Amino acid sequence: MNNLPKSWKKETLPHKFCPGCGQALALKILGYAIDELGIQDKAVYGTDIGCSLLSWNMFDVDTIQTHHGRATPTMVGVKHANPEAIAIAFMGDGGGYAIGAQHLINACLRDDKITVILINNANYAMTGGQTAPTTLIGEITTTAPAGRKIEDFGRPIHGPEMLQTIASDNAYIARCASDDFDTTLKYIKKALQNQIDGRGFSFVEVLSMCPVNWKKNAQESLDFIKEMEKVYPLGEIKVSKEESVE
Amino acid sequence: MSETKSAFGGKKILIAGEGGQGVQSIAEILARAANEQDKFTTYIPNFGVEQRGGVSLAFLQIDNKPIGYPKFDQADIIVAMCNRAVEVVKKYITDESLLIYDSSFISDDKIKILQGIVKKYLCIPAKQIAQKELSIKVANIIFLGALSQELGDLSAEQIKTAMNNQFKSHPEFQGMNKKAFEKGLQYAKERLNQEFTGSKPKDIQKLFEDESKAWERFPEYCKGCSLCIISCPQKALTFGQDLNFLGTNLPQIDLNKCIACGQCQKICPDGAIKISKKSS
Numbered sequence: 266m267n268n269l270p271k272s273w274k275k276e277t278l279p280h281k282f283c284p285g286c287g288q289a290l291a292l293k294i295l296g297y298a299i300d301e302l303g304i305q306d307k308a309v310y311g312t313d314i315g316c317s318l319l320s321w322n323m324f325d326v327d328t329i330q331t332h333h334g335r336a337t338p339t340m341v342g343v344k345h346a347n348p349e350a351i352a353i354a355f356m357g358d359g360g361g362y363a364i365g366a367q368h369l370i371n372a373c374l375r376d377d378k379i380t381v382i383l384i385n386n387a388n389y390a391m392t393g394g395q396t397a398p399t400t401l402i403g404e405i406t407t408t409a410p411a412g413r414k415i416e417d418f419g420r421p422i423h424g425p426e427m428l429q430t431i432a433s434d435n436a437y438i439a440r441c442a443s444d445d446f447d448t449t450l451k452y453i454k455k456a457l458q459n460q461i462d463g464r465g466f467s468f469v470e471v472l473s474m475c476p477v478n479w480k481k482n483a484q485e486s487l488d489f490i491k492e493m494e495k496v497y498p499l500g501e502i503k504v505s506k507e508e509s510v511e
Numbered sequence: 512m513s514e515t516k517s518a519f520g521g522k523k524i525l526i527a528g529e530g531g532q533g534v535q536s537i538a539e540i541l542a543r544a545a546n547e548q549d550k551f552t553t554y555i556p557n558f559g560v561e562q563r564g565g566v567s568l569a570f571l572q573i574d575n576k577p578i579g580y581p582k583f584d585q586a587d588i589i590v591a592m593c594n595r596a597v598e599v600v601k602k603y604i605t606d607e608s609l610l611i612y613d614s615s616f617i618s619d620d621k622i623k624i625l626q627g628i629v630k631k632y633l634c635i636p637a638k639q640i641a642q643k644e645l646s647i648k649v650a651n652i653i654f655l656g657a658l659s660q661e662l663g664d665l666s667a668e669q670i671k672t673a674m675n676n677q678f679k680s681h682p683e684f685q686g687m688n689k690k691a692f693e694k695g696l697q698y699a700k701e702r703l704n705q706e707f708t709g710s711k712p713k714d715i716q717k718l719f720e721d722e723s724k725a726w727e728r729f730p731e732y733c734k735g736c737s738l739c740i741i742s743c744p745q746k747a748l749t750f751g752q753d754l755n756f757l758g759t760n761l762p763q764i765d766l767n768k769c770i771a772c773g774q775c776q777k778i779c780p781d782g783a784i785k786i787s788k789k790s791s
Contacts (some may be wrong), residue, residue: 266773267775268727268729268776268779268782268783268784268785268786270782273782278731278732278782279731279734279756279781280734280781281559281565282780282781283734284537284734284735284736284757284759284781285734285736285737285738286780287780288778289781290780292709292780293779293780293782324656364597371718415760431748444738444742444778446777446778476736483569483736483738483741484737484741487738487741487742
């Protein structure tokens with residue numbers, strides 16, 4: 266294995282993510298998944314606003330940058346215009362679960378044949394670490410200095426579990442953590458394969474460390490990922506019926 | 512007309528470095544110190560969307576009369592703290608500008624770009640001094656010291672007070688900051704070893720190999736996050752003395768401990784490590 270995925274653009278490196286960023290790690294794994302499936306010439310990458318937009322020039326594939334969860338419907342449009350394309354929508358928890366949640370839900374309801382990869386780092390990272398829908402109860406953020414309380418912010422959102430209840434039998438839904446390279450690669454590849462095989466909607470939530478906004482060093486960040494895993498259990502939440510038969 | 516007053520006709524200062532080097536901290540200290548001394552002051556931070564990394568600029572103006580507009584396109588004093596800053600500051604240089612730069616960190620080929628453009632300069636091996644004698648974290652304070660010498664009209668004492676206020680929450684750095692400040696001041700005063708050159712490319716060992724495996728690191732990508740070090744099951748990785756492109760420490764490997772499991776390569780978000788087993 267090379268140190269960089271082939272589908273990454275070498276001339277734009279080093280990338281713009283912070284030291285120790287889990288999102289960059291997830292994007293590296295996505296790069297390897299694109300390489301291994303050999304879809305670099307067919308893939309269309311749609312990135313959202315937030316830290317995810319820092320990847321706007323990261324891949325050597327066709328790329329669209331959109332706002333506030335609109336990566337999902339934009340990629341649906343791409344898929345309708347060119348059914349041969351492999352549409353990958355990449356976003357953060359703010360875009361996907363807060364301001365753009367309706368797009369995600371409706372794409373799942375329609376069973377659009379696209380792949381959505383969503384980074385869950387338990388805060389709004391680019392704007393300085395405010396409370397997001399995914400922030401854990403008790404977690405301290407800039408807008409919850411005493412820790413997130415249910416009375417103020419409600420309960421944390423469980424995206425894959427929510428989508429599972431409305432997804433079709435052909436959907437693929439999973440959650441993994443970016444510090445586990447092999448599992449994340451496996452899930453992202455399966456999600457992409459679900460689209461390549463024309464089965465249905467596929468969705469992977471990736472738990473991801475944000476050392477800068479969490480104000481933690483690398484070890485503490487990995488420990489906090491383990492805390493997150495207690496609230497957001499990992500694993501394949503829905504596997505397409507067709508695939509499980511095969 | 513008093514000579515001393517007119518000598519200080521206002522200064523436009525541009526400070527540029529990598530995000531995280533402390534560019535905005537020293538600009539803020541100077542702005543506060545100038546404000547305390549009843550100068551007219553403006554300070555505009557300018558950086559990209561990144562939380563860390565990317566070139567960070569600080570536009571600072573200190574004057575005896577009101578300032579019309581906080582930004583400017585020609586600077587009187589320019590501080591360049593990293594390689595990437597050189598290209599950014601180039602267009603702000605005039606024949607009258609003084610360039611203060613880190614001669615131990617900015618590479619010689621970058622400085623060559625400015626040959627003929629820069630008429631006045633002050634080189635300080637700040638990174639080297641900080642690394643050898645103090646801590647890499649206070650390299651920016653060395654520049655603050657040098658700036659305080661160049662801004663003769665502001666009292667160094669006042670700047671030091673502003674500095675201590677800025678880092679009130681880190682009393683452990685107070686002594687080191689003071690030393691770094693004095694170093695910079697002294698350098699600017701004595702103008703030691705002034706030569707318009709940058710750091711000669713030091714050969715950083717990239718490839719470490721023995722008969723069974725090869726481990727390669729890429730200083731141009733590494734951001735020094737330490738994920739590889741803490742993830743190594745054999746504890747074969749440690750931070751060494753060599754620096755990456757951001758000026759933070761690079762990991763190095765103990766090949767005797769390494770089992771070539773590949774975890775460091777997998778966990779690296781920056782693609783800065785490559786490990787391969789040799790088949791013989």
